[in-house]
Amino acid sequence: MSQELKPCPFCGGTNLQVTEASSYVMCYGCDADGPVGRPADAAIAAWNNRAAPVPPAGGEPNLNRTQEQWRLVDAKLCAKQNSEAANEFLILDAQYDIAILGSYVTRLQAEVAALQARLTVADQRVDDLGSKAKLYDQLQNGAELLPNGWVITIKIERDGGGVTLIDPQGNDIDYPSNRESMGDEIEDAIEEALALQGES
Structure with missing residues (x-):
């Protein structure tokens, strides 16, 4: 990390971590979370530059008269x-x-x-x-619905990746998918495998 984390604005704690998956800062002292920022340096900058919270007003104001x-x-x-x-x-x-x-x-x-x-x-x-849960559901769906012998491979790279459909003979199968989500591509691959399996 190129920036040092400032203490937590809520509790003053220094037991802080930048989460890898979502790139936000988490305080283990009070469970405060910082804004999401990608890459991690953006999350650190957002954490360090946010305003400290105002202490609670604490009850009614002290007035001369009710x-x-x-x-x-x-x-x-x-x-x-x-x-x-x-x-x-x-x-x-x-x-x-x-x-x-x-x-x-x-x-x-x-x-x-x-x-x-x-x-x-x-x-x-x-x-x-929610996005992670959807992807998990789509992976589970693939494991249950994909015909015997068919394989879906998932390639994950920084800022990208892809889904490949392989038939029982080991051939890569092109299938129509112009969707951006990897989970949606998995659904398209499953539908293509089911359609081709049904033709044979």
């Missing part, structure tokens, strides 16, 4: 019955509470953004796992 107390304040009554100093004090209380609520809302919005970022990473991982 919401119910503010509802009971009658501006017209205050103007008639309160002294100017009392009204100024009330205005200062209101300004303070508005500022506190504003910062509280900002913190909550930051928490939502941090949770949304983690959800996006989780969604990417679910998609990756």
Whole structure:
């Protein structure tokens, strides 16, 4: 790796690993996951450059008056019955509470953004796992449906690969497949083998 991993922004841990299969950083201290990035250097850069999460707001904001107390304040009554100093004090209380609520809302919005970022990473991982499950199902299907004597070989290379269909006599069989997914190519090879087996 050409870059060093920064500590986990959630727990400060350094027990980190870049997963090989999906290229994302995982913290073994708190199970936090970084954004998926390929190649691995992209995953490390995404991990190192993301914003640290905002600590939870932790309960209700500390206001001068409760919401119910503010509802009971009658501006017209205050103007008639309160002294100017009392009204100024009330205005200062209101300004303070508005500022506190504003910062509280900002913190909550930051928490939502941090949770949304983690959800996006989780969604990417679910998609990756779904693709792997589909490929596994297609391999299982091939093992069950492929006629006796027929062989499917899978060649995997960096950034590519291929599927080859071989008949019982050892001949490579061309079959129509213009799909990008290796799993879909496996399905096409199985269908071709079944069709040719049915012709003989």
